[in-house]
Amino acid sequence: MKNEDWLRSAVVYQIYPRSFADGNGDGVGDLAGIRARLPYLAELGVDAVWISPWYASPMADGGYDVADYRDIDPLFGSLAEAERLIAEAHALGLRIIIDLVPNHCSDQHPWFAEAVAAGPGSPQRARFHFRPGRGTAGELPPNDWQSHFGGPAWTRVADGEWYLHLFASEQPDFDWDHPDVRAEFEDVLRFWLDRGVDGFRIDVADHLAKAPGLPEVRDYRARDANDSPWTDQDPVHEVYRSWRALADSYEGERVFVGEIWLEDRDRFRAYLRPDELHTAFNFPFLSTAWDAEALRTVIDRTFADHGPIGAVPTWVLSNHDVIRHVTRYGRADTRHSWDPVTEGVPVDLALGRRRARAAALLTLALPGCAYVYQGEELGLAEVEDIAAELIQDPRWPRSGFTDRGRDGCRVPLPWSGDGAPYGFSPEGATNTPWLPQPPDWAGFSAAAQQGDPASTLELYRAALGLRRTEPDLVAGEFAWLPAPDGVLAFTRGAGFTCLVNLAAEAVELPPRSSLLLASGPLTGSGLLPGGTAVWMRTA
Ligand code: NOJ
Numbered sequence: 001m002k003n004e005d006w007l008r009s010a011v012v013y014q015i016y017p018r019s020f021a022d023g024n025g026d027g028v029g030d031l032a033g034i035r036a037r038l039p040y041l042a043e044l045g046v047d048a049v050w051i052s053p054w055y056a057s058p059m060a061d062g063g064y065d066v067a068d069y070r071d072i073d074p075l076f077g078s079l080a081e082a083e084r085l086i087a088e089a090h091a092l093g094l095r096i097i098i099d100l101v102p103n104h105c106s107d108q109h110p111w112f113a114e115a116v117a118a119g120p121g122s123p124q125r126a127r128f129h130f131r132p133g134r135g136t137a138g139e140l141p142p143n144d145w146q147s148h149f150g151g152p153a154w155t156r157v158a159d160g161e162w163y164l165h166l167f168a169s170e171q172p173d174f175d176w177d178h179p180d181v182r183a184e185f186e187d188v189l190r191f192w193l194d195r196g197v198d199g200f201r202i203d204v205a206d207h208l209a210k211a212p213g214l215p216e217v218r219d220y221r222a223r224d225a226n227d228s229p230w231t232d233q234d235p236v237h238e239v240y241r242s243w244r245a246l247a248d249s250y251e252g253e254r255v256f257v258g259e260i261w262l263e264d265r266d267r268f269r270a271y272l273r274p275d276e277l278h279t280a281f282n283f284p285f286l287s288t289a290w291d292a293e294a295l296r297t298v299i300d301r302t303f304a305d306h307g308p309i310g311a312v313p314t315w316v317l318s319n320h321d322v323i324r325h326v327t328r329y330g331r332a333d334t335r336h337s338w339d340p341v342t343e344g345v346p347v348d349l350a351l352g353r354r355r356a357r358a359a360a361l362l363t364l365a366l367p368g369c370a371y372v373y374q375g376e377e378l379g380l381a382e383v384e385d386i387a388a389e390l391i392q393d394p395r396w397p398r399s400g401f402t403d404r405g406r407d408g409c410r411v412p413l414p415w416s417g418d419g420a421p422y423g424f425s426p427e428g429a430t431n432t433p434w435l436p437q438p439p440d441w442a443g444f445s446a447a448a449q450q451g452d453p454a455s456t457l458e459l460y461r462a463a464l465g466l467r468r469t470e471p472d473l474v475a476g477e478f479a480w481l482p483a484p485d486g487v488l489a490f491t492r493g494a495g496f497t498c499l500v501n502l503a504a505e506a507v508e509l510p511p512r513s514s515l516l517l518a519s520g521p522l523t524g525s526g527l528l529p530g531g532t533a534v535w536m537r538t539a
Contacts, residue, residue, distance in 0.1 A: 007255050007278055007369050008312050009474050010047040011464060012097065014373045016320045017054050017076055018062060018434060019412045022424050027431030029412065031077035035085050038092055040446065044377060045464030048095035050201050052320055054082065058108050060170035061394050064203060065106035069188040086196045095198035097257065102185050103207045104171040112172050120161050127178050129164035129214065143216050145230065150399035166207060166230055168394040176208045176239065186246055193250050205258035205271065209233035232267050240276040257281065265305055272311035279369055282314045286322065290334040290355050292486045292502040299366065313368035317359055318376050324409045327382035329355035349381050351531065357459055357519035358500055358533035362488065364463045365498040365535060367478050375413050378444050379456035382408040386435060411435045416447035462517050466535065472496035495539035504530045512536040
């Protein structure tokens with residue numbers, strides 16, 4: 001077994017390519033934009049970049065509907081450009097993790113087009129889940145499974161058969177019992193490993209295998225139910241064992257991170273066995289309220305889950321699927337929830353931002369691998385007022401226009417300037433950004449924050465810098481310190497202490513040799529105010 005040491009303390013920056021930077025002026029982010037901003041990422045101090053899907057795609061789900069796993073969508077660039085991007089990132093010391101989408105493809109993928117054309121009973125259909133319908137004329141879907149985006153998980157084709165799609169109807173699920181599917185994905189892995197990628201983020205990693213016979217369930221919306229027949233079926237582990245062996249046969253440390261929302265801890269841990277995935281996202285941490293006790297519990301649980309099996313814990317606050325944590329932490333209920341209806345729920349963004357800055361210091365001081373979602377380092381909030389006719393997320397139509405979906409965390413980033421496109425697109429761009437940017441984003445641009453010690457960008461830079469220069473932050477043992485109610489305090493090694501005040505009242509700081517970093521100003525008398533965190537050298 002090879003070691004995966006780089007991941008053990010890495011900070012991984014997530015790029016959602018449509019929204020990161022637009023190099024060619026068409027209003028959509030692309031590889032040219034990413035390449036131009038690699039120095040920004042290196043300077044920010046991250047170790048790796050995870051790029052959400054960049055493959056050829058009709059973009060029914062922002063690229064999570066893949067038509068060709070071995071090519072780049074022309075909207076984003078070309079394969080040659082992806083190869084250059086990987087080389088340039090490596091030259092800057094940045095590793096590249098790409099997004100692999102194995103549960104489903106696009107309805108424009110050649111295999112699916114062939115399957116539809118070949119008709120019922122054909123070998124081409126056996127690579128997907130095609131079934132006759134129920135009812136006297138097959139007019140009802142084969143079962144009552146529901147799509148995660150709303151509506152039935154089945155769509156009917158012209159000859160009367162139905163196919164399964166756990167997401168949009170443009171995203172047919174592969175049948176992972178089929179040997180062609182397994183062989184194809186091993187080949188896709190090789191294709192990208194040969195091109196030097198350092199790892200893969202695996203989309204809905206626990207969904208690939210389905211229970212035999214696709215049995216009915218009563219509580220079909222219970223995403224985390226361990227008995228749901230589309231989630232966490234044992235044969236999926238064979239897939240990851242073979243992928244791990246394949247990745248380990250390559251030079252360097254090529255890694256996997258699974259997108260796994262499973263609640264059951266034993267089942268979750270099974271994916272992190274030494275011959276399976278290296279890591280999985282810590283969604284319980286992301287989902288936890290801004291509450292000291294709740295966070296302490298989830299942090300302890302994370303260590304308990306990972307420690308005994310030697311797996312690397314991860315820490316994540318935001319991604320392209322959830323409400324940005326500045327907004328979440330500014331609400332009365334600070335938990336992440338899939339309940340999409342947040343319109344009209346009051347939010348205090350100043351409070352959310354203060355807490356988000358403290359949460360950054362908490363997250364970046366914990367041992368393990370931390371994720372930063374693009375724009376989080378700029379302190380961006382969710383954009384909640386996108387006009388209905390401009391919403392692109394398939395969840396909007398599929399929910400019968402009740403769930404506005406995830407566009408609010410995918411608004412193109414502000415890089416510079418006083419108004420849209422805020423440097424997202426170059427001067428003289430032909431199109432406006434694919435989603436509208438708020439009129440008050442000038443102060444949030446990277447250029448506006450650069451060099452301002454009070455800015456969130458400089459807070460992240462300082463924190464990421466210290467993660468590299470303070471040896472205790474890299475490798476020091478973690479231990480809780482006694483702390484008043486509402487306060488989290490812990491040490492790393494002999495010389496580093498992090499204190500996070502989640503209470504309303506200010507608290508005293510412990511004795512220290514130096515204050516390394518604070519997420520906000522201390523009180524006039526040197527106390528740590530509520531919603532504020534500090535890093536200290538204590539030896
Ligand atoms: C999870 C991805 O993160 C999300 O953006 C996507 O819509 C679904 N999987 C389907 O691929």
